[in-house]
Amino acid sequence: MRALPGYPTRALALTVLVVTAGTVFGRGQSPTAVRAGVVAPAHAKVVDLIPASLSGETNQDSEPFLAVQVANPQVMVASAFTPNPISSTGNAPVYVSEDAGNTWVLSGITPVQRMTCDITHAMSIGENHPRGDLHAGTLACAASITLDESESDDVSSSAVMKVQSSRTNVDQPFVRALAFSNVDHIYIGLNDLGQSSGRTATVDVSLDGGASYKSYSIESRKTMGQDGPSVRPAVAPDNTVYAAFFGWRKFNGSMATSDVVVVRDDTGATGSHPFQALKDPSDKLPGRLVVKRVSIPWSNAPTLGQERIGSTLSIAVDPNNSSTVYVGWADRGRKGDIYTLHVRRSTDRGLTWSKSDLPHTTISNATNIALAVANNGTAGFLYQQLSGGRWVTHVVQSRDAFATIQDTILATVPADRPLGQFLPYLGDYDYLLAVGNEFRGVFCANNTPDRANFPQGVTYQRAADFNTRTLTDGSGNPVTISIDPFYFSIPVMP
């Protein structure tokens, strides 16, 4: 049965427009935040990605990602740790939507067998490829970890993506792409563990649609032997490319002492020595130190609820004013906290940064930060917080550097169920991007069909009975709950 929860639920939406500063979410979801606010329904759309014909699946479909075809935003590709549903030797699949996220199909088009162990992707303008020109970075994890940088010029064709470049011993490929003069520029942040210098934060750059790649280390300082896993590029239409990474200076196995570093290139990394434009005044080396020597806990075991922690990082640039850039990360924060999010902003192309966290952006016991900036300058901030035994997924918007915010809760689900099958439980990241007058994104959550878990309402494609709060296999047999990927869209604040 397909369930379409009605809009009455939305009357209870927890969308809040906070009109005064001074409420620090880091101290929890204080009633003050609500008292100070004005309810402003955001009319978010939330869709469980699992198709009806896979209603019997019980996989932990964690770590979601999303790409939107800019020329035709009806076309989107999403991914998660979803295995090929029929074969251990078939290709790992992605989810494809051609109707702006209302419905999704699962299609095995990645070059990886069965399931990826990291996948991100991006679609550039794609005017010549109306059904989706997709660039993906996938990790295949068999005996060794292999990165494939691959392309499909029609995600709806069900043809397997063409591998354009391949190499081993890298981690967390993170793909961004933008078309310049009808040529796709692709930027893949990754941790190149094969770098003998220990300066492992790297951006792979292709200026010819993936036909060839050049690899650039963006770390200019000494490390403890490597940088942190997350290396995140952000691209502006004026050819400005930023990248953020964790410069690991010390590491004892459970705690990294890290700088949060931002580099910049003003010509789309087309020069011979890219990413050198931004130097830190302290040592004149490329890479501005947004914060120095913060403590970042590293735990490859369930630590924040059932989730592991160690490397969550995001960067976003204003598409119409590349001088404005936001960076967000997690560290230990205050004593007693497990993992605390922070967001800072620069309005001078990364030369100087806000001295402290932007208001309403210090979030304790939270992870999976994802930032985006809409065409009108509104900043979006997606995160997942462990609060009261539940994973609560927020998307926050602001026009004034988070002094006033609109906070929308997309999901609030039990954190202790289902039991994790592997790590990451929800993902080492989720994703947010701006498309026209919408923020669109993906997150993962417990898939119990319970309207109370989705304050904005939710649409399930898979068979679900919201009255009995049970999933079924399409023939009426109950199916155990699991982690599913959810797509959402929400209007950008005017």
Next chain:
Amino acid sequence: MDTSRFFLPGILLLGLLASGASLLARAASPQATNNQAALARQSSITFVGTVSQVAASALSAVPKSPQTIVVRVDSVLKKPAAVSLKKGDTVTVEVKDPAAFPEGMQATFYTEGWIFGSGVAVKELGHSAPPSGGAAETAEKPVEQAPSGISDQDLQRLLATCDYVVIGRVTDVHPWTVPKSASPRYRTSEHSANWQEAVLQVQSVLKGPKVKKNKVVVRFPLSRDVAWVSAPKFEPGQQGIFILQKDEVSGTSVGGYKADVYTCLKPGDWLPMTEEPRVRSLLKNR
């Protein structure tokens, strides 16, 4: 010996046998049966269905083409548990020879899954006449779920490409200390394997040369990371069938053991003893 008295009856008997065999062959040729059995093993979704539309598609994500037909499901014979498919559903099938499927034709479809949306689209591996007895025989019956563990096909592939298949018992498990020479390859990542070593007392070798001192070391990842979730994990005392590859992960020999080092990383690389007959049969039929 005078054999003439056996000659005529012998010819008659041979004639009877030949005509009987011919009749049997017409009923169900062994070759056809073998082909169907092979197709059944190979296919992930097998169903009996009736062609309802040709050059058509029931799934918007699959553009209709001369190769695609829409089939109404009469009964499902085999499918993975995750897949929702039942009598009355429509399936879009990309067929090999569209001329072989006129509207109204009923057949058993041996297929592999292709695209999963509001319905299922599959690719034909082969087809055969429906079970004798027609539609009445194709009423709903228990569905064979594709093996949740490892299929014959995948197991056969593992057996064909491995270095050893042994029956053995784990006598010790301990962490593997990465030698300094290899440490640059083992930087910190969320995919770090947390390598362990299981010492295996070999009881019998099903494939491969004799094992030195009947002992091998099997290196395995203890990590719960997604990269290693399907890799078998071992505990002391664990017995079973081990499908081993020469270690190409570490690139170093193990310290402290004068034994060969192997890995066991894929799902199905370790099997319980109950699988011994299947493994022996597949090894025999390679």
